[in-house]
Amino acid sequence: MADAANLAGRVLLALLFLGGAAQKWADPAPVMQMIGGLGLPETLIWPVAAFNLIAGLCLILGPKVRVWAIILALYCIGTSWFHWQLRADPWQVTIVVKNWAIAGGLLVLAAQGPGRLTIWR
Template sequence: MNNNTLPTTPAQDAMTLIGRVLIALLFVPAGWGKVAGFAGTVGYIASKGVPLPEVCAAIAIAIELGLGLLLLVGWQARWAALGLAVFTFVISFIFHNYWAVPADQLGAQRLNFYKNMAIAGGLLAFAAFGAGGWSLDGRRRT
Protein backbone atom coordinates (compact mmCIF):
# COMPACT_ATOMS: atom_id res chain seq x y z
CA MET A 1 0.00 0.00 0.00
CA ASN A 2 1.65 3.23 -1.05
CA ASN A 3 0.83 6.50 0.66
CA ASN A 4 0.16 8.49 -2.47
CA THR A 5 -3.40 9.49 -3.16
CA LEU A 6 -5.07 9.01 -6.50
CA PRO A 7 -5.63 12.05 -8.72
CA THR A 8 -8.73 13.87 -7.48
CA THR A 9 -11.04 16.73 -8.38
CA PRO A 10 -11.62 19.72 -6.09
CA ALA A 11 -15.07 18.33 -5.19
CA GLN A 12 -13.54 14.99 -4.22
CA ASP A 13 -10.85 16.77 -2.21
CA ALA A 14 -13.51 18.72 -0.32
CA MET A 15 -15.53 15.57 0.38
CA THR A 16 -12.51 13.62 1.60
CA LEU A 17 -11.49 16.51 3.85
CA ILE A 18 -15.00 16.69 5.32
CA GLY A 19 -15.02 12.91 5.72
CA ARG A 20 -11.67 12.94 7.51
CA VAL A 21 -12.83 15.73 9.83
CA LEU A 22 -16.06 13.90 10.68
CA ILE A 23 -14.31 10.62 11.41
CA ALA A 24 -11.63 12.39 13.45
CA LEU A 25 -14.45 14.06 15.38
CA LEU A 26 -15.31 10.59 16.65
CA PHE A 27 -11.83 9.30 17.48
CA VAL A 28 -9.81 12.31 18.68
CA PRO A 29 -12.20 13.43 21.46
CA ALA A 30 -12.69 9.77 22.49
CA GLY A 31 -8.92 9.36 22.82
CA TRP A 32 -8.59 12.61 24.75
CA GLY A 33 -11.45 11.56 27.02
CA LYS A 34 -9.59 8.33 27.79
CA VAL A 35 -6.52 10.37 28.76
CA ALA A 36 -8.58 12.65 31.01
CA GLY A 37 -10.49 9.76 32.56
CA PHE A 38 -7.83 7.08 32.47
CA ALA A 39 -8.92 5.32 35.68
CA GLY A 40 -12.52 5.12 34.48
CA THR A 41 -11.41 3.81 31.11
CA VAL A 42 -9.30 1.14 32.77
CA GLY A 43 -12.23 0.16 34.97
CA TYR A 44 -14.59 -0.13 32.00
CA ILE A 45 -12.10 -2.23 30.04
CA ALA A 46 -11.57 -4.47 33.08
CA SER A 47 -15.35 -4.86 33.48
CA LYS A 48 -15.44 -6.49 30.05
CA GLY A 49 -12.88 -9.09 31.14
CA VAL A 50 -10.10 -7.76 28.94
CA PRO A 51 -6.66 -8.68 30.32
CA LEU A 52 -4.11 -5.95 31.11
CA PRO A 53 -6.68 -3.15 31.09
CA GLU A 54 -4.08 -0.41 31.75
CA VAL A 55 -2.07 -1.50 28.72
CA CYS A 56 -5.21 -1.80 26.61
CA ALA A 57 -6.33 1.69 27.67
CA ALA A 58 -2.93 3.11 26.65
CA ILE A 59 -3.16 1.32 23.31
CA ALA A 60 -6.69 2.64 22.76
CA ILE A 61 -5.48 6.18 23.51
CA ALA A 62 -2.58 5.85 21.08
CA ILE A 63 -4.84 4.51 18.36
CA GLU A 64 -7.78 6.87 18.81
CA LEU A 65 -5.77 10.02 19.46
CA GLY A 66 -2.67 9.27 17.41
CA LEU A 67 -4.19 7.64 14.35
CA GLY A 68 -7.22 9.94 14.55
CA LEU A 69 -4.95 12.99 14.28
CA LEU A 70 -2.96 11.41 11.45
CA LEU A 71 -6.18 10.78 9.54
CA LEU A 72 -7.39 14.31 10.26
CA VAL A 73 -4.34 15.96 8.70
CA GLY A 74 -4.01 13.27 6.07
CA TRP A 75 -0.48 12.10 6.85
CA GLN A 76 0.07 8.39 6.29
CA ALA A 77 -3.72 8.42 6.07
CA ARG A 78 -4.08 5.03 4.41
CA TRP A 79 -2.19 3.32 7.23
CA ALA A 80 -3.96 5.40 9.89
CA ALA A 81 -7.36 4.52 8.42
CA LEU A 82 -6.45 0.85 8.23
CA GLY A 83 -5.31 0.84 11.87
CA LEU A 84 -8.48 2.60 12.99
CA ALA A 85 -10.62 0.20 10.94
CA VAL A 86 -9.02 -2.88 12.50
CA PHE A 87 -9.27 -1.35 15.99
CA THR A 88 -12.94 -0.44 15.49
CA PHE A 89 -13.78 -3.87 14.12
CA VAL A 90 -12.07 -5.71 17.00
CA ILE A 91 -13.43 -3.60 19.85
CA SER A 92 -16.97 -3.90 18.51
CA PHE A 93 -17.04 -7.60 19.36
CA ILE A 94 -15.80 -6.87 22.89
CA PHE A 95 -17.73 -3.75 23.86
CA HIS A 96 -20.90 -4.02 21.76
CA ASN A 97 -21.57 -7.77 21.84
CA TYR A 98 -25.33 -7.37 21.54
CA TRP A 99 -25.86 -11.14 21.31
CA ALA A 100 -24.74 -11.53 24.94
CA VAL A 101 -26.44 -8.64 26.74
CA PRO A 102 -29.71 -8.42 28.67
CA ALA A 103 -32.81 -7.75 26.58
CA ASP A 104 -33.05 -4.13 27.78
CA GLN A 105 -29.58 -3.41 26.29
CA LEU A 106 -30.04 -5.35 23.06
CA GLY A 107 -31.25 -2.51 20.84
CA ALA A 108 -28.61 0.02 21.87
CA GLN A 109 -25.73 -2.47 21.70
CA ARG A 110 -26.84 -3.83 18.31
CA LEU A 111 -27.11 -0.28 16.95
CA ASN A 112 -23.63 0.60 18.26
CA PHE A 113 -22.18 -2.63 16.87
CA TYR A 114 -23.50 -1.95 13.37
CA LYS A 115 -22.54 1.72 13.51
CA ASN A 116 -18.99 0.60 14.30
CA MET A 117 -19.09 -1.78 11.34
CA ALA A 118 -20.15 1.13 9.12
CA ILE A 119 -17.37 3.32 10.52
CA ALA A 120 -14.85 0.54 9.82
CA GLY A 121 -16.19 0.35 6.27
CA GLY A 122 -15.72 4.08 5.75
CA LEU A 123 -12.20 3.82 7.14
CA LEU A 124 -11.42 1.01 4.72
CA ALA A 125 -12.45 3.33 1.87
CA PHE A 126 -9.85 5.86 3.10
CA ALA A 127 -7.32 3.03 3.35
CA ALA A 128 -8.09 2.04 -0.23
CA PHE A 129 -8.29 5.45 -1.89
CA GLY A 130 -6.29 7.80 0.31
CA ALA A 131 -6.93 11.12 1.98
CA GLY A 132 -7.48 13.23 -1.13
CA GLY A 133 -5.53 16.18 -2.45
CA TRP A 134 -6.26 18.45 0.51
CA SER A 135 -4.06 16.46 2.87
CA LEU A 136 -0.40 16.15 3.76
CA ASP A 137 -0.26 12.96 1.69
CA GLY A 138 -1.82 14.85 -1.23
CA ARG A 139 0.74 17.64 -0.94
CA ARG A 140 3.57 15.09 -1.06
CA ARG A 141 2.15 13.69 -4.28
CA THR A 142 2.45 16.96 -6.17
Protein backbone atom coordinates in the same frame (compact mmCIF):
# COMPACT_ATOMS: atom_id res chain seq x y z
CA MET B 1 -15.14 19.53 -4.61
CA ALA B 2 -14.03 15.90 -4.24
CA ASP B 3 -10.90 16.86 -2.30
CA ALA B 4 -12.89 19.12 0.03
CA ALA B 5 -15.47 16.37 0.64
CA ASN B 6 -12.66 13.90 1.28
CA LEU B 7 -11.09 16.25 3.83
CA ALA B 8 -14.45 16.86 5.53
CA GLY B 9 -15.03 13.11 5.72
CA ARG B 10 -11.57 12.52 7.16
CA VAL B 11 -12.12 15.22 9.78
CA LEU B 12 -15.50 13.78 10.77
CA LEU B 13 -14.06 10.28 11.07
CA ALA B 14 -11.05 11.62 12.98
CA LEU B 15 -13.30 13.44 15.46
CA LEU B 16 -14.60 10.08 16.61
CA PHE B 17 -11.09 8.90 17.49
CA LEU B 18 -9.92 12.26 18.87
CA GLY B 19 -13.05 12.43 21.03
CA GLY B 20 -12.43 8.88 22.20
CA ALA B 21 -8.90 9.82 23.23
CA ALA B 22 -10.12 12.91 25.08
CA GLN B 23 -12.85 10.93 26.83
CA LYS B 24 -10.40 8.25 27.94
CA TRP B 25 -7.98 10.87 29.33
CA ALA B 26 -10.72 12.91 31.05
CA ASP B 27 -12.68 10.04 32.60
CA PRO B 28 -10.80 6.75 32.36
CA ALA B 29 -12.80 4.83 34.99
CA PRO B 30 -15.65 3.50 32.75
CA VAL B 31 -13.29 2.21 30.08
CA MET B 32 -10.91 0.79 32.66
CA GLN B 33 -13.83 -1.07 34.23
CA MET B 34 -14.89 -2.46 30.85
CA ILE B 35 -11.32 -3.55 30.05
CA GLY B 36 -10.88 -5.08 33.51
CA GLY B 37 -14.23 -6.84 33.21
CA LEU B 38 -12.86 -8.70 30.21
CA GLY B 39 -9.86 -9.90 32.20
CA LEU B 40 -7.45 -7.51 30.50
CA PRO B 41 -5.12 -5.12 32.34
CA GLU B 42 -6.90 -1.81 32.96
CA THR B 43 -3.70 0.06 32.12
CA LEU B 44 -4.32 -0.79 28.45
CA ILE B 45 -6.44 2.35 28.41
CA TRP B 46 -3.36 4.57 28.10
CA PRO B 47 -1.86 3.05 24.94
CA VAL B 48 -5.36 2.87 23.46
CA ALA B 49 -5.95 6.57 24.23
CA ALA B 50 -2.60 7.45 22.65
CA PHE B 51 -3.42 5.30 19.62
CA ASN B 52 -6.78 7.07 19.22
CA LEU B 53 -5.08 10.47 19.38
CA ILE B 54 -2.31 9.63 16.92
CA ALA B 55 -4.64 7.84 14.51
CA GLY B 56 -7.15 10.70 14.52
CA LEU B 57 -4.45 13.26 13.78
CA CYS B 58 -3.00 11.10 11.02
CA LEU B 59 -6.40 10.78 9.34
CA ILE B 60 -6.60 14.55 9.10
CA LEU B 61 -3.00 15.49 8.40
CA GLY B 62 -1.43 12.38 6.99
CA PRO B 63 0.96 10.63 6.73
CA LYS B 64 -0.16 7.31 5.30
CA VAL B 65 -3.91 8.02 5.41
CA ARG B 66 -4.67 4.81 3.50
CA VAL B 67 -2.69 2.70 5.98
CA TRP B 68 -4.28 4.42 8.98
CA ALA B 69 -7.73 3.95 7.45
CA ILE B 70 -7.15 0.19 7.17
CA ILE B 71 -5.73 -0.03 10.70
CA LEU B 72 -8.68 1.93 12.09
CA ALA B 73 -11.19 -0.18 10.15
CA LEU B 74 -9.71 -3.29 11.78
CA TYR B 75 -9.72 -1.50 15.13
CA CYS B 76 -13.43 -0.68 14.76
CA ILE B 77 -14.29 -4.26 13.87
CA GLY B 78 -12.14 -5.58 16.73
CA THR B 79 -13.53 -3.23 19.35
CA SER B 80 -17.07 -4.21 18.35
CA TRP B 81 -16.49 -7.29 20.46
CA PHE B 82 -16.54 -5.10 23.59
CA HIS B 83 -20.05 -3.93 22.74
CA TRP B 84 -21.63 -7.26 21.80
CA GLN B 85 -23.82 -7.44 24.91
CA LEU B 86 -27.14 -8.52 23.43
CA ARG B 87 -28.61 -9.84 26.66
CA ALA B 88 -27.11 -7.31 29.07
CA ASP B 89 -27.79 -4.19 26.99
CA PRO B 90 -29.43 -4.58 23.56
CA TRP B 91 -28.60 -0.95 22.68
CA GLN B 92 -24.93 -1.89 22.65
CA VAL B 93 -25.65 -3.83 19.44
CA THR B 94 -26.31 -0.45 17.81
CA ILE B 95 -22.74 0.52 18.67
CA VAL B 96 -21.54 -2.68 17.00
CA VAL B 97 -23.38 -1.79 13.81
CA LYS B 98 -22.08 1.80 13.95
CA ASN B 99 -18.52 0.48 14.37
CA TRP B 100 -18.99 -1.68 11.29
CA ALA B 101 -20.38 1.29 9.34
CA ILE B 102 -17.42 3.42 10.39
CA ALA B 103 -15.11 0.60 9.31
CA GLY B 104 -16.86 0.63 5.94
CA GLY B 105 -16.26 4.36 5.56
CA LEU B 106 -12.63 3.90 6.52
CA LEU B 107 -12.22 1.17 3.90
CA VAL B 108 -13.67 3.51 1.26
CA LEU B 109 -11.12 6.10 2.40
CA ALA B 110 -8.36 3.50 2.15
CA ALA B 111 -9.46 2.69 -1.40
CA GLN B 112 -9.82 6.30 -2.52
CA GLY B 113 -6.89 7.80 -0.67
CA PRO B 114 -6.70 11.18 1.03
CA GLY B 115 -7.07 13.38 -2.04
CA ARG B 116 -4.85 16.43 -2.47
CA LEU B 117 -5.65 18.13 0.85
CA THR B 118 -3.13 16.58 3.24
CA ILE B 119 0.00 17.90 4.83
CA TRP B 120 1.97 14.65 4.43
CA ARG B 121 1.43 11.88 1.93
